[in-house]
Amino acid sequence: MKKTRRDFIKISAVGSGGLALGLSTIKIANASDGENGLFKSSHARPVLQNRYPTYCEVCFWKCAAWTYTDDNGEIVKIIGNDEDPHCEGRLCPRGTGGVGMYHDEDRLKKPLIRVEKDGKQEFREASWEEALDLVAGKLNKLKEEHGAESLALFSHGSGGKMMSHLVKAFGTTSIAAPSFAQCRGPREVGFAATFGETVLSPERTDIRDTRCLVLIGSHIGENMHNGQVQEMSDAIDKGATIITVDPRFSTAASKSQYWLPIKPATDMALLLAWIHVIIYEGLYDKDYIEKYAYGLDQLKQHVKNMTPEWAYGITTIEPDVIRKTAHEMAAASPAVIIHPGRHVTWYGDDTQRSRAIAILNALLGSWGRRGGFYNPEKVNLPDYPSPGYPKPKRTWKDAFPGQYKLVDEVLSTGICYSSIPNPDMEFNIKAWMVYGTNLLASLPEQEKTIEAIQNLDFLVVIDTMPMEITGYADVILPECTYLERYDILRASPHREPYLALRMPAVKPKYDSKPNWWIAKELGSRLGLEDYFKWENIEEYLDWQLKKVGSSLEEMKKIGIKKFPREYEDLYALNGEDFEFNTNTGKIELYSTELASEGFDPLPKYTHHREPDPGYYRLNYGRAPMHTFSRTANNPNLTDLMDENNVWVNPKVASIWGLKNDQYVYLKNQDGVVTSFPVKIRITERIRWDSVYMVHGFGHADKKLTRAYGKGASDSEMITNVKIDPVMGGTGMRENFVTFITELEKKEDRS
Amino acid sequence: MRYAMAIDTKKCVGCSDCVVACQTENNVPVGYCRDWVVESVAGSYPQLEIEIRSERCNHCDNAPCVRCCPTGASHIVDGGVVLVDPVKCIGCGACIEACPYDARYSHPDGHVDKCTFCIHRVEKGQDPACVSVCPTNCMYFGDLDNPNSDVSKALATRKYKVLAPEAGTKPQVYYLV
Numbered sequence: 001m002k003k004t005r006r007d008f009i010k011i012s013a014v015g016s017g018g019l020a021l022g023l024s025t026i027k028i029a030n031a032s033d034g035e036n037g038l039f040k041s042s043h044a045r046p047v048l049q050n051r052y053p054t055y056c057e058v059c060f061w062k063c064a065a066w067t068y069t070d071d072n073g074e075i076v077k078i079i080g081n082d083e084d085p086h087c088e089g090r091l092c093p094r095g096t097g098g099v100g101m102y103h104d105e106d107r108l109k110k111p112l113i114r115v116e117k118d119g120k121q122e123f124r125e126a127s128w129e130e131a132l133d134l135v136a137g138k139l140n141k142l143k144e145e146h147g148a149e150s151l152a153l154f155s156h157g158s159g160g161k162m163m164s165h166l167v168k169a170f171g172t173t174s175i176a177a178p179s180f181a182q183c184r185g186p187r188e189v190g191f192a193a194t195f196g197e198t199v200l201s202p203e204r205t206d207i208r209d210t211r212c213l214v215l216i217g218s219h220i221g222e223n224m225h226n227g228q229v230q231e232m233s234d235a236i237d238k239g240a241t242i243i244t245v246d247p248r249f250s251t252a253a254s255k256s257q258y259w260l261p262i263k264p265a266t267d268m269a270l271l272l273a274w275i276h277v278i279i280y281e282g283l284y285d286k287d288y289i290e291k292y293a294y295g296l297d298q299l300k301q302h303v304k305n306m307t308p309e310w311a312y313g314i315t316t317i318e319p320d321v322i323r324k325t326a327h328e329m330a331a332a333s334p335a336v337i338i339h340p341g342r343h344v345t346w347y348g349d350d351t352q353r354s355r356a357i358a359i360l361n362a363l364l365g366s367w368g369r370r371g372g373f374y375n376p377e378k379v380n381l382p383d384y385p386s387p388g389y390p391k392p393k394r395t396w397k398d399a400f401p402g403q404y405k406l407v408d409e410v411l412s413t414g415i416c417y418s419s420i421p422n423p424d425m426e427f428n429i430k431a432w433m434v435y436g437t438n439l440l441a442s443l444p445e446q447e448k449t450i451e452a453i454q455n456l457d458f459l460v461v462i463d464t465m466p467m468e469i470t471g472y473a474d475v476i477l478p479e480c481t482y483l484e485r486y487d488i489l490r491a492s493p494h495r496e497p498y499l500a501l502r503m504p505a506v507k508p509k510y511d512s513k514p515n516w517w518i519a520k521e522l523g524s525r526l527g528l529e530d531y532f533k534w535e536n537i538e539e540y541l542d543w544q545l546k547k548v549g550s551s552l553e554e555m556k557k558i559g560i561k562k563f564p565r566e567y568e569d570l571y572a573l574n575g576e577d578f579e580f581n582t583n584t585g586k587i588e589l590y591s592t593e594l595a596s597e598g599f600d601p602l603p604k605y606t607h608h609r610e611p612d613p614g615y616y617r618l619n620y621g622r623a624p625m626h627t628f629s630r631t632a633n634n635p636n637l638t639d640l641m642d643e644n645n646v647w648v649n650p651k652v653a654s655i656w657g658l659k660n661d662q663y664v665y666l667k668n669q670d671g672v673v674t675s676f677p678v679k680i681r682i683t684e685r686i687r688w689d690s691v692y693m694v695h696g697f698g699h700a701d702k703k704l705t706r707a708y709g710k711g712a713s714d715s716e717m718i719t720n721v722k723i724d725p726v727m728g729g730t731g732m733r734e735n736f737v738t739f740i741t742e743l744e745k746k747e748d749r750s
Numbered sequence: 751m752r753y754a755m756a757i758d759t760k761k762c763v764g765c766s767d768c769v770v771a772c773q774t775e776n777n778v779p780v781g782y783c784r785d786w787v788v789e790s791v792a793g794s795y796p797q798l799e800i801e802i803r804s805e806r807c808n809h810c811d812n813a814p815c816v817r818c819c820p821t822g823a824s825h826i827v828d829g830g831v832v833l834v835d836p837v838k839c840i841g842c843g844a845c846i847e848a849c850p851y852d853a854r855y856s857h858p859d860g861h862v863d864k865c866t867f868c869i870h871r872v873e874k875g876q877d878p879a880c881v882s883v884c885p886t887n888c889m890y891f892g893d894l895d896n897p898n899s900d901v902s903k904a905l906a907t908r909k910y911k912v913l914a915p916e917a918g919t920k921p922q923v924y925y926l927v
Contacts, residue, residue: 043777043859045870077774090885093767099774221763226885233761233886251763254800261796624765636773639780640766649795684795
């Protein structure tokens with residue numbers, strides 16, 4: 001087998017053609033706009049001229065908004081669309097700061113092709129024509145030699161749909177998003193096993209009308225999942241009880257009536273003890289359980305000995321607190337939400353923990369009830385006419401015979417593992433197309449990701465920014481930002497169905513192009529013209545909109561449109577007959593599906609590894625002003641937070657002699673040391689057995705002039721991964737770090 | 751007429767959207783800000799409290815910045831809003847020293863700059879940019895002389911405090927606690 005040696009190329013190696021045009025500052029505004037009507041300034045307030053509908057692409061919440069341009073046609077601000085239930089006219093800091101994605105002078109500007117010059121690999125600028133021809137040539141060759149199935153697509157964001165369409169037409173179904181196996185997968189599988197339905201995005205949590213919200217490690221307010229943040233704020237106003245379980249005093253914990261400072265990795269014991277109290281004190285919704293649920297007797301027997309006293313010894317949460325919080329939930333029932341969380345790949349038994357959360361919700365009768373979980377609807381948009389996709393002879397699951405039968409989505413780590421040649425594997429992936437996801441930061445086990453990349457025949461990356469993943473590409477295709485392009489319509493599930501339009505407010509900067517254009521151009525080069533029969537995306541969108549009684553013209557004016565619900569069943573389970581999509585047709589407290597696949601039908605507590613002396617469990621999460629690692633170079637958002645720090649308890653700081661703002665390197669249990677030093681933050685908000693850092697920093701690509709070398713990467717420290725046997729999720733919270741206080745490791749922070 | 755702002759510390763999550771919205775609304779250069787977020791933690795694990803505050807110019811009734819300004823650039827307009835006239839401002843920085851809230855900064859264009867309560871929006875009947883974007887809806891703005899304004903209603907029903915009352919500046923940004 002041919003091995004492609006793939007050096008990581010820093011895009012700064014590009015010649016002078018790649019020079020930044022510079023941040024376009026707002027030009028002089030007209031004289032009447034000064035604060036007193038006389039003042040002229042290079043920083044006068046912009047004169048607003050036009051607004052264009054969009055929906056945000058800084059995170060997956062996709063809030064609908066208006067992009068405002070000034071009298072020079074330059075983008076000046078983005079304001080939420082009042083009609084949108086995702087945001088109610090109020091964007092979060094990342095949405096407001098989305099202008100920085102457009103203005104970022106470090107953006108990818110021209111297609112780049114990896115070449116070898118004097119024995120050294122570097123990127124050379126290319127025309128779109130040349131770059132697309134090269135990609136199509138490589139893909140055609142791949143198809144001939146190994147079959148179309150040996151191509152995999154990793155994608156994240158709205159543009160993924162067009163890229164998926166392209167690769168499905170090409171003949172592969174290996175299409176993965178790290179948002180499943182690295183994030184919300186366990187909860188989807190756990191809830192589906194219980195209720196026959198998943199939680200979806202935006203989550204179907206009816207926080208607005210809840211009387212009791214229970215957060216388990218979920219840090220709403222630090223994760224700015226906009227609708228949930230707004231509804232939680234509403235719930236606080238209305239006096240709802242908030243119970244937060246977190247070893248860290250999170251922002252949400254500080255807003256809660258009850259903060260349970262749990263010992264990390266013991267959440268399952270707390271959940272089982274809550275279930276015990278609810279059942280044995282007869283606090284569950286008896287009519288609801290009788291009518292809708294299966295397996296109460298088995299569950300009751302199962303949790304018999306899982307008393308609050310039992311859980312106290314494991315979780316360090318006192319029995320009376322466990323009881324009192326269970327009583328609070330029961331008092332609010334059915335208007336109670338034990339939140340399913342979003343990033344839930346923690347310890348490898350995460351599907352089972354999600355099951356325990358689902359069971360607790362079921363006992364309290366919150367599924368399908370006001371203040372619990374509502375039944376969402378979305379607009380069913382017809383697909384633009386195109387031929388059927390070829391049926392692939394093999395799929396990614398062929399690499400894992402007999403495994404992951406309950407999994408509907410593709411495991412990104414599964415794709416990664418099956419890209420590493422292995423004689424025992426039936427099937428190998430040979431080429432990757434990576435759209436809008438920086439796999440070096442979004443997948444754990446960087447070494448494996450790099451090994452997989454080194455073994456690929458071909459890697460093409462489509463992105464707006466130079467990220468670590470672009471440094472490994474053979475071809476880089478620069479996409480324009482969401483503010484400069486049309487995209488597919490947003491048709492997300494919500495209380496009422498809505499459609500939102502994204503249209504460009506300005507022409508693409510530099511030589512960047514939108515995803516739909518890239519997909520169509522590649523399609524025509526791969527002989528797939530029939531799949532792209534539309535002239536441009538306006539035609540595609542207008543066709544779709546007319547099928548549902550709107551038009552592109554109308555949507556350009558309003559940005560977002562509400563459609564009537566098809567069924568009046570927002571809260572469906574108030575005694576009405578209902579058949580759940582499970583084997584028994586009921587809510588499965590006892591999962592027949594898990595039992596038939598050989599997994600525990602009822603969730604069990606498992607003891608997880610604890611830190612060795614001198615090591616601390618690495619917990620990580622979000623800051624409200626950043627999304628993943630993709631905003632780390634955004635000028636507006638780095639202005640708010642330009643590096644992460646590592647939170648340590650004062651007791652730990654005193655043992656190590658640490659000072660606030662001191663830089664240290666972190667070393668994990670496998671001896672891996674962070675590439676860059678990170679600042680210490682000494683705070684009472686963290687337990688003494690763990691540390692905390694915000695994800696997405698410590699970028700190694702020098703072309704990210706604001707993000708390079710700022711803070712440390714938590715992903716780098718995640719080398720121990722606990723695979724969830726049910727759905728292949730990658731549990732990432734069994735990694736432990738210690739401090740290297742002497743900065744003997746040579747600093748490279750130029 | 752007396753404009754004022756009330757900010758609910760029980761709801762604020764410190765996301766700093768108010769800071770970015772102010773920057774894009776008022777073209778505040780990146781690297782500077784007219785408003786900012788403060789987090790103070792009290793207690794020790796696990797008996798803890800956090801207060802998060804979005805802070806800005808307090809548009810004081812008894813404004814030391816206006817009293818100390820040698821050119822009259824710092825002045826008070828209808829509704830009690832404290833403004834800086836950038837033409838009259840010579841950038842001496844006396845007001846920056848005088849302000850107990852550290853609410854003013856030297857703009858790269860050579861004058862002093864600070865929060866205007868977005869008076870250009872308020873005159874059109876809109877809320878200040880920070881108030882209008884806040885995802886937690888934790889800020890209330892309006893006329894204290896009008897008992898039905900959002901700010902009057904908030905102050906009528908909640909416990910509140912002001913910052914540095916001992917400075918005697920009579921600040922008009924209130925924190926609901």
